[in-house]
Amino acid sequence: MLLEVNELRVSYGNIKALHGLDFQIDEGEIVCIIGANGAGKSTTLKAISRMVPVEAGTKMTFQGKDLLQYQPDKVVSKLGISHVPEGRRLFENLTVTENLMLATFARRDREQIALDIKRVFSIFPRLEERQTQKSGTLSGGEQQMLAVGRAYMSGRKVMLLDEPSMGLAPLLMMSMFEALKEINSQGTTILLVEQNARLALQFASRGYVLENGHMVLEGPSKELLENPDVKKAYLGG
Amino acid sequence: MVFFQNLINALQWGSFYALIALGYSMVYSILMLFNFAHGDIFMVGAYIGFGVSTALVSLAAMGAFALPGWLILVLTIIISMFLTSFVGMIVERVGYRPLRDAPRASAAITGLMIGIILETGNLALLGAERVKFPSLIETTTYDLGGVFVTNKKIMIVLVSITLSFALHQFIRRTRWGMAMRAMAFDFAVVPLMGVPLNRMAALTFALGSALAAAAGILFGVAYPVLDPYMGILIGWKAFVAAILGGRGSVVGATLAGFLLGFIEMFVPMIFPSTLRDFIAYTIVLLILVFRPHGFFGEAYSARLRL
Ligand SMILES: Nc1ncnc2c1ncn2[C@@H]1O[C@H](COP(=O)(O)OP(=O)(O)OP(=O)(O)O)[C@@H](O)[C@H]1O
Ligand SMILES: [Mg+2]
Numbered sequence: 222m223l224l225e226v227n228e229l230r231v232s233y234g235n236i237k238a239l240h241g242l243d244f245q246i247d248e249g250e251i252v253c254i255i256g257a258n259g260a261g262k263s264t265t266l267k268a269i270s271r272m273v274p275v276e277a278g279t280k281m282t283f284q285g286k287d288l289l290q291y292q293p294d295k296v297v298s299k300l301g302i303s304h305v306p307e308g309r310r311l312f313e314n315l316t317v318t319e320n321l322m323l324a325t326f327a328r329r330d331r332e333q334i335a336l337d338i339k340r341v342f343s344i345f346p347r348l349e350e351r352q353t354q355k356s357g358t359l360s361g362g363e364q365q366m367l368a369v370g371r372a373y374m375s376g377r378k379v380m381l382l383d384e385p386s387m388g389l390a391p392l393l394m395m396s397m398f399e400a401l402k403e404i405n406s407q408g409t410t411i412l413l414v415e416q417n418a419r420l421a422l423q424f425a426s427r428g429y430v431l432e433n434g435h436m437v438l439e440g441p442s443k444e445l446l447e448n449p450d451v452k453k454a455y456l457g458g
Numbered sequence: 459m460v461f462f463q464n465l466i467n468a469l470q471w472g473s474f475y476a477l478i479a480l481g482y483s484m485v486y487s488i489l490m491l492f493n494f495a496h497g498d499i500f501m502v503g504a505y506i507g508f509g510v511s512t513a514l515v516s517l518a519a520m521g522a523f524a525l526p527g528w529l530i531l532v533l534t535i536i537i538s539m540f541l542t543s544f545v546g547m548i549v550e551r552v553g554y555r556p557l558r559d560a561p562r563a564s565a566a567i568t569g570l571m572i573g574i575i576l577e578t579g580n581l582a583l584l585g586a587e588r589v590k591f592p593s594l595i596e597t598t599t600y601d602l603g604g605v606f607v608t609n610k611k612i613m614i615v616l617v618s619i620t621l622s623f624a625l626h627q628f629i630r631r632t633r634w635g636m637a638m639r640a641m642a643f644d645f646a647v648v649p650l651m652g653v654p655l656n657r658m659a660a661l662t663f664a665l666g667s668a669l670a671a672a673a674g675i676l677f678g679v680a681y682p683v684l685d686p687y688m689g690i691l692i693g694w695k696a697f698v699a700a701i702l703g704g705r706g707s708v709v710g711a712t713l714a715g716f717l718l719g720f721i722e723m724f725v726p727m728i729f730p731s732t733l734r735d736f737i738a739y740t741i742v743l744l745i746l747v748f749r750p751h752g753f754f755g756e757a758y759s760a761r762l763r764l
Pocket of ligand 1: 233236237238256257258259260261262263264265307416763
């Protein structure tokens with residue numbers, strides 16, 4: 222078991238967002254969490270990357286280590302869990318290369334960094350052409366590529382992806398998921414959060430369904446795609 | 459003649475404003491707070507400089523080493539910048555870090571409180587008597603065709619320009635500088651890059667405080683009598699320069715510091731000098747009406763959370 226989460230509870234003030242989630246991810250898997258607006262998908266990812274405080278009783282272990290002992294930056298730099306946040310959140314005042322380099326802030330393996338940058342550019346050739354451009358001036362699709370590339374640079378045992386399909390034209394969306402498959406095939410475990418349930422379930426091998434802060438269903442993607450409740454609620458009938 | 463004489467004085471005052479403004483500007487852009495204790499950190503820096511130089515001078519007098527005055531001054535600046543950076547880091551750790559998610563007004567009030575603590579702490583420690591910064595270098599006056607320039611003024615301007623250039627390079631070229639620029643744009647995402655926020659906050663305060671200490675010592679060289687309230691007015695003016703320069707801009711804060719020096723020196727050439735500050739700051743306000751984000755304010759994401 223790579224990542225194991227038990228009784229994950231998160232509140233924002235008085236609002237309870239997550240009511241005790243249990244889930245786990247194996248090494249090398251692609252897993253997705255689907256759910257409607259406000260179900261708590263982003264909150265789940267933020268809890269793993271320690272960007273929101275969790276309530277007492279929550280247990281999260283990563284490779285047998287207690288995740289709660291790690292500061293957010295150490296989750297990235299020591300455990301290799303990277304997070305592509307909702308809405309990309311690039312540093313628009315920095316260039317493409319600077320965004321990628323910043324993600325290596327805590328790394329000291331210069332040679333490997335250079336190789337990794339090459340690798341990002343081979344996965345997303347568009348980024349190489351735009352190296353010295355300020356990331357705020359990239360197109361939406363290019364920005365999404367950079368957001369994924371940046372996460373790849375920061376740590377890649379696990380990648381947490383928050384709606385990577387958002388705002389992408391269908392063709393770009395497909396090539397984005399191709400790229401993610403390629404990254405996964407090199408050994409990166411992926412936890413994906415999506416509103417676009419069909420896309421997510423086609424891409425992932427397993428899925429969880431989140432409703433109002435509760436995990437209501439889980440199973441192999443094939444089963445979820447056939448499940449009448451899932452069909453009705455998330456796949457348009 | 460009078461014009462050039464004023465120009466030289468303006469450059470000297472601009473140097474003080476610029477160095478102090480840099481600390482305000484960095485902390486504001488990176489941590490979204492105005493460190494209203496910063497003027498008092500300038501004061502503490504001047505006093506630490508006083509302590510360090512006095513100690514070095516008396517050690518030299520006792521024959522521990524023989525150093526020329528200018529070298530003692532250089533050592534004083536370096537050692538005091540180093541020591542004052544710890545004052546800044548303590549202020550951040552104790553005063554501001556616990557308030558990082560609190561309303562910004564709490565941080566502002568805390569800043570004012572820290573300022574008062576530093577002022578009264580100084581009074582308690584050293585008493586009400588004013589101290590005098592030791593004279594480390596002889597004043598040499600050059601007569602440039604009726605305009606008088608002293609070696610001290612030249613030194614002050616050169617040191618301040620050098621330091622602000624060094625800071626500019628640091629922010630442009632190092633990975634810490636890159637992280638600072640990223641924080642200025644979107645603070646909340648920076649930890650996801652593996653950047654330790656607390657260490658960056660400490661670094662920011664350390665750099666700003668070190669520059670304020672340099673300003674304090676240069677001030678002590680020009681105006682040797684120090685008092686615990688010396689940082690208040692100059693701190694507010696530097697704050698204005700930081701706003702005028704634009705959020706997080708080193709070049710902006712430096713230029714605005716000098717501009718403020720110029721306005722203050724040249725207004726009395728035209729208007730009665732009792733109206734100096736009134737008119738000087740009216741000009742500043744007018745500039746801000748037309749450039750509300752200052753000269754070089756960079757864009758930033760308004761999102762405070764992930
Ligand atoms: N910073 C916050 N303060 C208060 N409430 C919040 C905050 N962030 C999220 N919430 C609430 O927590 C719940 C879960 O939000 P979350 O962002 O995790 O949903 P989501 O599943 O990612 O939704 P979407 O598909 O729209 O992105 C929502 O009800 C939301 O209003
Ligand atoms: Mg979301």
